[in-house]
Amino acid sequence: MTITEAAGEGLVRIGQVARDAGVSVRAVRYYEQQGLLTAERSPSGQRLYRQDAVPLVRFFQQMYAAGLTSRRIAELLPCWDSGHTDAEQRAMLRAERDRIQAKVDDLQTALDRLDEVIRTTDTHP
Amino acid sequence: MTITEAAGEGLVRIGQVARDAGVSVRAVRYYEQQGLLTAERSPSGQRLYRQDAVPLVRFFQQMYAAGLTSRRIAELLPCWDSGHTDAEQRAMLRAERDRIQAKVDDLQTALDRLDEVIRTTDTHP
DNA sequence: CTTGCCTCTGACGTCAACGTCAGGTTTTAG
């Protein structure tokens, strides 16, 4: 039995998390530094993550892609963890939602313009 | 009659372009530096833009918002200016279109997740 | 034992679209 196995059944090291979530090891350490992710430590100091770290990292990636900062994600994490929110958090949630919606609309407009050009250039080779 | 007026009827200075397009003066100079925008010069060296610089700058902003770089926009500008495109340009156009479409889908997914949380937290105050 | 991969902690580097400051010229308003 390896030390990693002895440390706990559901615990994985950082490389495993990174591979499973499709990000770099550096990124996972960065998330911890930003207060998004916590990990136990093995006696030798290596990070040990629970399995739910993987979907969590995937979720971070989604939020980053949506334009949220680490800080904002950290502020809104309690909404997921506890399901409880105060007025300020609800306001932030709605603000982010509106911002993303506006971004979607902008992207759709840009997409339409590109499609228009593509059609034009396809009929005028 | 001011010098600007004497320089030509349809020509405006950089501040006017920036205000009308809703960007900073610095941004307009930056676009020129990136090869996106050209301007005549008054005898004293001030930039003089034609009116169509304003919608052009707005267009740049849209493309930036869609995630295109200055370099990419510069590469694709001939598609607008001349309506003519080679195979490489058409490939880039489609690649950008697909990238934007994927981004829209990602944002929509993120939006759905946020909405879900908002509904949950609204019913569980 | 030792080879080779994984992990650790710092700390500096990157990239893109500007912001900002310095120091000087130009144009406009009164």
Next chain:
DNA sequence: CTAAAACCTGACGTTGACGTCAGAGGCAAG
């Protein structure tokens, strides 16, 4: 004429999410 705006050319600073390198340990396998 004069003071205030507006403009000019550099050139360094900013921000965020990492990349990358250095140097030092940790761990499974042969």
